[in-house]
Amino acid sequence: MNVATWLDRNARQLPDHAAIADGARVHATWRDWAARSAALSTGLRELLGLSTGDRVAIIMRNRPEYLEAQFAIWRAGLVAVPVNARLHRDEIAFVLSHSGTSVVVADEEHAEDISSLVGEVPSLRTVVVAPGEDWQRLLASAAGPLVDRAPGDAAWLFYTSGTTGRPKGATLTFRNLLMASLSYFADVDSVTPRDSILQSAPLSHGAGLYGLPHVAKGATSVIPISGGVDGEEIAWLLDRWSGMSLFAAPTMVRRLATDPHVVNANLDHARTIIYGGAPMYLADLQYALDVIGPKFAQIYGQGEAPMTITGLSKADHAARDHPRFEQHLQSVGVPRTDVEVRVVDEQDVDVPVGELGEVLVRGEVVMPGYWEEPEATAETLRGGWLHTGDIGAFDEDGYLTLHDRSKDLVISGGMNIYPREVEEALLHHPAVEAVAVTGRPDAEWGEALVAFVVPSDGTKPPSPAELDAACLDRLARYKRPKEYRFLDALPTNNYGKVVKRELRDQLQAEAHTGSAPGTTQEPPV
Ligand code: AMP
DSSP: OOTTHHHHHHHHHSTTSEEEEETTEEEEEHHHHHHHHHHHHHHHHHTSOOOTTOEEEEEOOSOHHHHHHHHHHHHTTOEEEEOOTTSOHHHHHHHHHHHTOOEEEEOHHHHHHHHTTBTTBTTOOEEEESSSHHHHHHHTSOOOOOOOOOTTSEEEEEEOOOSSSSOOEEEEEHHHHHHHHHHHHHHTOOOOTTOEEEOOSOTTTHHHHHHHHHHHTTOEEEEOTTSSOOHHHHHHHHHHSSSEEEEEOHHHHHHHHTOHHHHTSOGGGEEEEEEESSOOOHHHHHHHHHHHOSOEEEEEEETTEEEEEEEEOHHHHHOTTSTTHHHHHTSOOEEOTTEEEEEEOTTSOBOOTTOOEEEEEEETTSOSOBTTOHHHHHHHTGGGSEEEEEEEEEOTTSOEEEEEEGGGOEEETTEEEOHHHHHHHHHTSTTEEEEEEEEEEETTTEEEEEEEEEEOTTSOOOOHHHHHHHHHTTSOGGGSOSEEEEOSSOOBOTTSOBOHHHHHHHHHHHHHHTOOOOSOOOOOO
């Protein structure tokens, strides 16, 4: 099934209903969007000479034309390559070359940079600027038919954010997109045409996937004018649009919950805040639940199993009377309806409940492989299971708790230390805004734990002794960091995920040049 058929269906059932909104303004009704999509898809094939299976990248900030391009690409039987517009030019060049992209649809802001890649990226023929004259030319084409696609045909090449290495393109098929959408209805939320989804996070990543079930059911996709998360704007849009859901990275949840505009907004219009993509710290979640209420749902997924491995439902977030409520809040929830999830040892043998191992997943939502990477595909999908690289454990209730990506594990003095639990402990200190813990090479210990601490605004930076005490309150002595360093901000990638690799690399480099301080540093005063 070609998911672009949803537009035609909605155009018949809800012709005058808002389909895409630019802030408070209706950009297109379902009738408009379906008509534009039908014209654009003809334009892509006939004016740009594209044929079924060709790759077309989208490089623009969130805007209505993004969604128009994405669905027109599918309608025309082409493969969409959504690229995060905030990537470096060289990273973009890599993705375009690797995917063999021949046409890019870009907004004006990015068009010049991307155009300079024509000639440098062998497959790239042209860049279409949207909105703009090229876009208008495509829109002036006659309406073309929807190109039939099989469930196993590629729809979306999802380049992973690369916190752990060179990006790889998970090939997401129409089957994968459909299963991810159906699973959203099964486990996360129902959606009706009276609902809306606020697209604040980059559409090239998770937010684009969460948008699909909303398109399927005729809800309105609302693109914020600010292009991001702005509390005042969100409050204003909550007045205008009802049943509003949004996808937020954990760091965004914290920002929303502490923003007075959001807290005092018309929260009756807020439906579900879906968070995921990185660990959510308990203290932040509890605070958000207190001020916003049980409107949260958590999702654990990967590009390779789009937004669908486990989920912590809204009911779980509301179950304060459950004896293990807090443990559940610290987990990533239970396996989603459409997948099987296992936790295994290094030989892929299941480990008992409570024991840590790698998380494996199998189901129709899992990608068939990485684009043009047969070796990485065979390795990741060995035995028919997706090897996530995430380390976790099931509890006796069937909830999965993630500890770390296997590469994040630090082994110090022969003891395994999972940085996540040390971070959780340090975040209990009121003067700690954010923290990332990782290891540095150490002659005595093999690796020594280093905590990079961002002190809270306006509070006195905590002393290493206080931070030690926060750890000792909750953790075994050996898990205390050997060193604390203080930063203004943690390095993050374009999706807001903390890039520990940079911190680890910095520590490695210091070890090689012998410049590692090796002692606990005092905070700046
Ligand atoms: P990506 O493919 O770029 O979306 O990254 C997927 C990775 O993000 C997963 O393998 C996990 O390591 C992490 N991740 C995703 N969802 C969650 C979650 N709910 N809690 C903790 N980590 C998560």
